Amino acid sequence: MSKSVAIVGTRGYPSYYGGFETLVRELSPYLVERGWNVTVYSRKGAVEVDDPHRDPRVETVVTRGVESKSLSTLTYGLTSAAHAARKRPDVALVMNVANGFWLPILKARGIPTIVNVDGIEWERAKWGRAAKTVFKRGAQLTARFGDQLIYDSHEIGRRWSKEFKRDGNFIPYGGTIPPQLDPVEGLAPRSYVLMVSRFVPENTVEEFFSAAEALSRDWDVVIVGSSGYGGELDQRAQDLAEGSARIHWLGHVSDDEKLFSLWQNAGAYFHGHSVGGTNPALIQAMACGAPIVARNTVYNREVLSDAAQFVEPQSDAIAKAVDEVLSDRRLQMELSAGAIERQGDQYTWEGVCDLYEQLLVSACAGTAESTRSR
Structure with missing residues (x-):
């Protein structure tokens, strides 16, 4: 008999917004192929019903919520959990x-829950005091x-082991080659620096x-991303x-082929994320063979090992650091090959999806x- 799973807490399927949505695009068809009945809860207007990449065997349920920076996750999470x-x-x-606030709703109905905790949200500078309090309480x-x-x-x-006394399962993200x-x-290959980031x-x-x-005095600079809500950083971009004429702001790019091309042909990819664990965009940049210059953090070093240049x-x-990489074709080749090898060894979608199914x-x-506890 087939098993059923409800996926709660993303923008929906298929969506191209962020890391959770990328995971759902990969995981949902994988589970269907293995006999699961998969329901993904979605937000109104967040997915295209006629998306050619959509697997029709994946059920989507659109629930209501308040579309705002601080209330979206909580309100859509509540309506999705209630429906599930x-x-x-x-x-x-x-x-x-x-969505930890809504876990008791599911527990009361005898539904076992698996929670991807994401990063340490209550330490993100983009959130105000009230939002940070909500995330910390949700984590508790x-x-x-x-x-x-x-x-x-x-x-x-x-x-999590130190602060909440909870062990769990290490499952990262994968990359598509x-x-x-x-x-x-x-844009000439290997002659521009690329940044792909939410503006926070x-x-x-x-x-x-x-x-x-x-950098723009000598090189092209390509910026992909936005805040999602407008503001000072969008205006600055x-x-x-x-x-x-050498700085190109493309906004949010939902076309995977275009985004993969930008990574694949970049002379340097700057990854500045400082919180949040394993970043899906970084894994995909590695799969595309981008020569990477990364902010020096424990998370980025865990993912990249020696396959990048690190910078304060x-x-x-x-x-x-970016200029040095752009000016040295041999260094570009070494960083590109190292990133591809590291991704192939540690961060594949086949491996990720298998661990989720287990x-x-x-x-x-x-x-x-636990399938893989640390």
Whole structure:
């Protein structure tokens, strides 16, 4: 008899917004192929019903919520959890500790839960005091009511073990290896620096923008991303692009082929994320063979090992490190090959999806034993 899983806490399927959505795009068809009935809870307007990449065997349920920076996750999580409680799947895969508030709803119906805790949200600078309090309380409730936890990095697992006395399962993200793609029009291969990031302070966006002004004297600079809600950083990106013909702000890019081409042909990819564990965009950049310059953090070093150049979060240091990579074709080749090898050894979607299914099966069986605890 087939098993059923409800996936709660993402924007839906298929969505191209962030890491959770990338995971759902890979995991949902994988589980269907293995006989699972998969229901993904979605937000209104967040997915295209006629998306050619959508697997029609994956059921999507659109629920209501408040679309705002601070209330979206909580309100959509509540309506999704309430619907799933009525439907009673064999197991619920819940994304984001903010949804820890709604785990008792699922527990009351006897539905085992597996929670991907994501990063340490209450330390992100983009959130105000109230939002940070909500995330911290959600984490406490997740630690209390979540049957099994998933951490996407070993360091996140150590933080949870220390702060919440909960062990869990290490399951990172995977990468898709693309074919050789043509460069994006107007950009010569290996002659531009690329940044792909949500515009929030902890992603070193402001420091990179300052570095971009210096770098643009000799190199093209390509910026992909936005805040999602407008604001000072979006305005700064627009001003940079309008002030220099060599700075290109593309906004959010949902076309995977275009994004993969940007990574594949970049002369340097700057990854400035400082919190959040294993970053899906970083894994995909590795799969595309981008020569990587990364902010020096415990998370980035865990993922990249020696397959990158590491830099402190100062604009002068970023500009210097990026310029060195852009100026040295041999170094570019070494970093590119190292990134591809590291991703292939440690971060594949086949391996990731297999670990998720193992955990889902064990939860349905009532054992919920860790597939890979640290």
